[in-house]
Amino acid sequence: MAAATAAQAPFDLQYQYISGGLPDGTGPCASCASGCTTNNGAKNCNGSAGCSWWGCWQYDQDPPGEYVRTFDSTCAGEKPAQVPMITYYQILQSSGVTEGAPEVTQAATNATFMARYFADWRFLLQQIGMTTALLHIEPDFWGYAEQHASDPTTEPAAVASANATDCASMPNTIAGMGQCMVAMVRKYAPHALVALHASAWSTNIDVAGNTDPSLNVAGEAQKTAAFLSACGENNADFVVVETSDRDAGYYQCQGRTNALWDATNATLPDYHQDFAWVKALTEALNKPALYWQTPLGNMNVADVCPEPSSGTITWHDNRVDYFLGHMSELAGAHAVGAAFGAGAGDQTTPETDGGNLVTKAKAYYAAGGQALCQ
Numbered sequence: 001m002a003a004a005t006a007a008q009a010p011f012d013l014q015y016q017y018i019s020g021g022l023p024d025g026t027g028p029c030a031s032c033a034s035g036c037t038t039n040n041g042a043k044n045c046n047g048s049a050g051c052s053w054w055g056c057w058q059y060d061q062d063p064p065g066e067y068v069r070t071f072d073s074t075c076a077g078e079k080p081a082q083v084p085m086i087t088y089y090q091i092l093q094s095s096g097v098t099e100g101a102p103e104v105t106q107a108a109t110n111a112t113f114m115a116r117y118f119a120d121w122r123f124l125l126q127q128i129g130m131t132t133a134l135l136h137i138e139p140d141f142w143g144y145a146e147q148h149a150s151d152p153t154t155e156p157a158a159v160a161s162a163n164a165t166d167c168a169s170m171p172n173t174i175a176g177m178g179q180c181m182v183a184m185v186r187k188y189a190p191h192a193l194v195a196l197h198a199s200a201w202s203t204n205i206d207v208a209g210n211t212d213p214s215l216n217v218a219g220e221a222q223k224t225a226a227f228l229s230a231c232g233e234n235n236a237d238f239v240v241v242e243t244s245d246r247d248a249g250y251y252q253c254q255g256r257t258n259a260l261w262d263a264t265n266a267t268l269p270d271y272h273q274d275f276a277w278v279k280a281l282t283e284a285l286n287k288p289a290l291y292w293q294t295p296l297g298n299m300n301v302a303d304v305c306p307e308p309s310s311g312t313i314t315w316h317d318n319r320v321d322y323f324l325g326h327m328s329e330l331a332g333a334h335a336v337g338a339a340f341g342a343g344a345g346d347q348t349t350p351e352t353d354g355g356n357l358v359t360k361a362k363a364y365y366a367a368g369g370q371a372l373c374q
Contacts, residue, residue, distance in 0.1 A: 001341075001350040006078060009361040013134065014075050015085035015292070015339050018068075018124060021052040022094040022116045028123040029064050032056035055123065065127040072131045085134035085339065087292070088124065090117060091141055104145045104155065108177060114162035121181060122166065125188035135194040136240045136292065137181055143199030145174045146227045152178070153230055178231030193237035195290065196228050198281055200241070200274070207277045208243065209258045211268045218280035225284035238336065239285055240292045241278055245343035247297035249315030253305035263318050271322055275333040282334035291330070291338040294319050296348040298356045307346065314348045324360040327370035336372060 006014060023029050032055070055064035068086070075082040092099050094117070095107035107113055128135075149155045155174040159167050166187065167180035178196060185194040200208040203223045205215070225233075233239060244251070244259065251259035262270040282289050297317025307313065323330065323338050330338065340357055342349050350357050 003074065005350045005358065006082070008358045010080055010365050011078075011082060011361065012337065013083040013085050013339060014071075014078075015087055015134075015136070015341065016071055017087050017089055018054045019087075019089040019093045020054045020057070022090065022113075022120050023053055023055070024116075027119050028055055029053060032058065032060040032062065032064055055120075065123065068124065068127040072128065072133065083132060083134060085136060085292075086124070086128075087136040087139060088121065089139055090120065091138060099140075100144050101148050103141055104148050104157075104174065108145075108157040108174065111158040111162045114158040114177075118163035118166070118180070118184075122184060122188060125184060125192075128189040128192055130191055131189070133189065133192045134238075134290070135185060135189070135192050137178070137194065137196050139197040139240070139242070139292075140199060142178070142196055142228060142231060143202035145231075146199075146202040146224065147204055149174075150223070150227065151230070152227055175230045175232070178228075178233070179235070180232075182232040182235050195236050195238045195240045195287075196231060196233045197240045197242075197292075198224050198228060198289075200277060202227070208274055209269050210273060211258060213268060217273060217276045221277045221280035222284045225281050229285060233285055233287065236287060238288050238290050239281065241281070241289045241335075242291060242293050243274065243319055244295055244317075245293060247295045247315035247317040247347050248319075249297055249301075249303040249305075249317060250307070250347060253303060253307060253315075260316075260318065261322075263322050271326070271329065275329055278335060279333040289333065289335045291323070291335055292341075293343050294323065294338050294340045296320060296340055296342060296350060296353045296357055298348065298353045300356075301348075301354065312352050313346050314352050314354075317348070320353070320357050320360060324364050327364065331370050331372055 057067040072084050075084040091103050091107050095113055097103055097106045145152060152175040153173050157172060157174045157177045159170050159172045159176040159180050161172055166184050170176040170180050182194055185192055203220050205220055207217055207220050248260035258269050265272045278289050295317045297315045299316050299318050301314045301316055303315050
């Protein structure tokens with residue numbers, strides 16, 4: 001959200017995506033000037049005409065990494081202070097492979113690419129340093145990995161072969177990859193809390209959109225928990241979950257009939273089904289959950305379908321209303337909170353939702369909030 005929006009209610013955290021190119025070579029750029037200069041003097045961190053590497057998302061005369069350092073200090077300066085949360089989403093955006101299984105079978109097995117990837121992760125963690133922050137590793141990726149093979153200890157990945165500096169003793173598997181990334185957080189950013197991402201569709205059954213009342217929801221959650229645990233989630237601090245990456249109105253415009261969950265919990269898909277999945281997941285992992293990237297659609301707006309090519313775009317959705325009206329149910333599922341945000345540029349934002357998020361967040365805070373434990 002914009003800084004002005006963040007100041008309108010006592011939000012606890014802000015999150016940002018880190019999603020762009022990786023530096024060429026085996027280390028971060030030494031300078032952001034002239035399209036980025038790598039440590040070996042080459043130009044253009046990711047081979048582009050400019051520099052899409054996140055380390056230079058700033059004034060080009062500032063040293064690399066200023067973007068993250070500024071984000072940390074901005075959150076600390078909010079009143080009340082906010083915890084910065086970073087979603088690290090680099091494999092798909094940087095590898096050039098097609099989304100899905102190729103991220104696992106092509107990108108993660110490429111030792112050259114993964115050496116750059118681990119170096120970038122290390123650099124990010126070094127920018128966080130001693131700051132208290134939440135770190136969210138690779139949304140969707142672990143779900144695609146589980147769909148490809150239910151046992152991550154048998155799925156190849158370049159880990160020790162790509163990062164002898166930090167993870168020389170770890171296996172060259174998808175399980176080893178997650179273990180390595182969590183261990184690096186402990187080494188370089190010891191006050192940060194870290195989580196992998198749990199996808200409700202990772203078992204090849206989309207629990208979030210399920211309409212079959214006979215589905216063993218807890219059983220599906222336990223499969224995902226076992227997979228993530230082997231990937232290092234057992235040594236993490238929390239697990240990230242989500243309801244949807246887009247507003248329900250947007251998906252309904254695209255023809256998806258089950259995008260809007262039933263707020264009366266009488267017809268599937270509904271909220272109680274999702275909370276049952278999260279509760280089983282968190283209890284199997286013995287880790288709390290944080291809802292992330294929760295859509296901001298407002299039920300009081302009319303969708304424009306088909307989507308217009310320009311102008312302010314808003315869609316309807318009931319997640320903000322339901323979550324901020326039923327926080328006791330989130331707590332009952334062992335969720336510690338909910339982060340709201342648009343999953344794409346053509347979705348409702350905190351600036352275009354008619355003030356719905358800010359209004360309801362202020363009312364929730366004024367009413368005393370929800371205790372985590374009862």
